[in-house]
Amino acid sequence: MRAGPSQEDIRRHNLGALLRHVHLGGPTSRAELTSKMGLNRSTIMALTSDLTAAGLVREELPRETGRAGRPSLVVRPESSRVYVFAFDVGPDRLAVARVGLGGTILDRREAVRRRGPFELEELAGMLAGFARQMRRKTRADTVCVGAAAAVSGGVRKGDGVIRFGPNLQAEEIPFGEELGRRLGLGLPVSVGNDANLAALAEHSRGVGVAVRDLIYLHGDVGIGGGIIAGGHLLGGHEGYGGEVGHMVVNPGGRVCGCGSRGCLEAEVGERALLEAAGKLGGGQHGRDAVRAVVDAADRGDIVAQEALKRVGDWLGLGVANLVNIFNPEMVIFGGMLREIYLGSAAQVRSRMALHAMAPQRERLRLRTSALADDATLVGAAELAFAHVLADPLEVLARVTG
Ligand SMILES: [Zn+2]
Numbered sequence: 001m002r003a004g005p006s007q008e009d010i011r012r013h014n015l016g017a018l019l020r021h022v023h024l025g026g027p028t029s030r031a032e033l034t035s036k037m038g039l040n041r042s043t044i045m046a047l048t049s050d051l052t053a054a055g056l057v058r059e060e061l062p063r064e065t066g067r068a069g070r071p072s073l074v075v076r077p078e079s080s081r082v083y084v085f086a087f088d089v090g091p092d093r094l095a096v097a098r099v100g101l102g103g104t105i106l107d108r109r110e111a112v113r114r115r116g117p118f119e120l121e122e123l124a125g126m127l128a129g130f131a132r133q134m135r136r137k138t139r140a141d142t143v144c145v146g147a148a149a150a151v152s153g154g155v156r157k158g159d160g161v162i163r164f165g166p167n168l169q170a171e172e173i174p175f176g177e178e179l180g181r182r183l184g185l186g187l188p189v190s191v192g193n194d195a196n197l198a199a200l201a202e203h204s205r206g207v208g209v210a211v212r213d214l215i216y217l218h219g220d221v222g223i224g225g226g227i228i229a230g231g232h233l234l235g236g237h238e239g240y241g242g243e244v245g246h247m248v249v250n251p252g253g254r255v256c257g258c259g260s261r262g263c264l265e266a267e268v269g270e271r272a273l274l275e276a277a278g279k280l281g282g283g284q285h286g287r288d289a290v291r292a293v294v295d296a297a298d299r300g301d302i303v304a305q306e307a308l309k310r311v312g313d314w315l316g317l318g319v320a321n322l323v324n325i326f327n328p329e330m331v332i333f334g335g336m337l338r339e340i341y342l343g344s345a346a347q348v349r350s351r352m353a354l355h356a357m358a359p360q361r362e363r364l365r366l367r368t369s370a371l372a373d374d375a376t377l378v379g380a381a382e383l384a385f386a387h388v389l390a391d392p393l394e395v396l397a398r399v400t401g
Contacts, residue, residue: 011047012391014039018047020389022057022077023102024204029062031072048075054396055143056082056101077102081142084384085131087149087179088377089123090194091115091167091221092286096130098138099381101388103205105374107134115285118162118170120178128182145399146384147187149179150194150376152220157239160191166257167221187399190383194218196242197379198369199226200233202332204382206370214330215322216369217244218376219337221285222257223265227326245269249317267314270336276307290336294343312344316351323356323364334369335376341368
C-alpha cells in the first residue's frame with residue numbers, strides 16, 4: 001500500500017500554489033486567497049507568514065477598502081528583492097532581462113545578433129556580461145533564484161543542448177551548460193524552445209489566460225509553435241514537439257532550412273514574404289523588412305498586397321490543419337506573424353473556411369500576441385521561476401546558502 005502525501009508534502013504544495021497566485025495574479029488579499037485556494041483562513045495565514053519570513057512576499061494594508069470593518073491584508077510578491085535572469089536568443093536579437101517575482105521586468109539589455117554560425121563562447125560571454133552589469137546595480141539584499149533561456153531551435157529535454165536550430169545555424173550546442181558556467185551564480189540555466197516558452201507566456205500572462213487549449217505560432221526568420229492542450233504544453237517524447245513550422249503544406253514547394261521542402265516556414269517565413277514582395281537581397285531582412293512590406297500593402301502597393309495574399313494562403317492552410325487536429329479554443333499569432341496575420345487576415349480566414357472543419361472552426365478565436373516582442377523573454381522568465389513556484393522554501397534556502 002502506498003502512503004498518501006505527508007503533512008509536509010501538503011504544506012510545500014500549498015506554499016507553491018499561494019506563491020503562484022500572487023506571482024501571476026499580482027497583489028491579492030488574504031480573503032481572496034482563502035476563497036480561490038479553497039483553504040481556511042488560518043491555513044492561509046500560516047502559509048503567508050512562512051513566505052513572508054522567507055522574504056518571498058510581504059503583507060500590507062490595502063490602500064482603500066471602501067468597506068467598513070477590518071480590511072483583509074494584501075499579499076504581494078517581493079518583486080524588487082527576488083528575481084531571475086531571462087535570456088532570449090533569436091536569429092537577429094539577443095535580450096537579457098532581470099525579472100522580479102510577479103513578472104516585473106526590472107532591467108534589460110538588448111543587442112543585435114549578426115546572422116551567421118552560432119559562436120557559443122562569444123555569445124554566452126556576451127549574455128553573461130549583460131547579466132553581470134545588471135547584477136552590479138542591484139541592492140545587497142536582492143537574491144537571484146533562477147535563470148533560463150529561450151532559443152530559436154529544438155532543445156533536448158534535461159540538459160539544455162540545442163539539438164538543431166537552422167535559423168541560428170546551431171547544432172548540438174551545450175548552451176545551458178556554457179551559459180551557466182559563465183554566469184557563475186551556481187545556478188543551472190534551463191533552456192527551452194522560444195515558441196514553446198512564448199506559448200506558455202501568453203497562456204499565463206497574455207491573451208491566452210484561462211484558455212486551456214491554444215496554439216501559439218511564432219514568426220521570426222522561420223516559424224515555431226507551442227501547443228497547449230488541456231492546460232499543458234505538448235512537448236512530445238523528447239521535448240521536440242510543436243515544430244509546426246516544419247509541417248509540410250506544399251510538397252515540392254520551396255526548400256526549407258531543415259532540408260525538407262514546402263514546410264509552413266518555407267512558404268510563410270520571412271524569406272518567402274520578402275521574395276514574393278521583390279525585396280529579397282539588398283541587405284534587407286528581419287522584423288523591420290517584414291513590417292515594411294505590410295506597411296506598403298496598407299498604402300496600396302499591389303506587389304506587397306499580392307505577396308501577403310500568397311503568404312496568407314499558406315498560413316491559413318497550416319492553421320486549418322492544426323485546428324482540425326487539436327481543436328484549440330484560440331490560435332495566437334506572435335513575433336513577425338503578428339504583422340503578417342494582420343496584413344493577411346482575409347486570406348487566412350478564407351482558407352480556414354475551405355479547409356477547417358465546421359465544429360472545430362465555429363468557436364475558434366484568432367488573436368495576436370498580447371506580449372508582443374517580449375513573449376519569448378517573459379516565457380524564459382517563467383521557466384526560471386518554475387522550480388521556485390514548485391518548492392519555494394527549499395529553493396530559497398539553497399540559493400541563500
Ligand atoms: Zn522545414
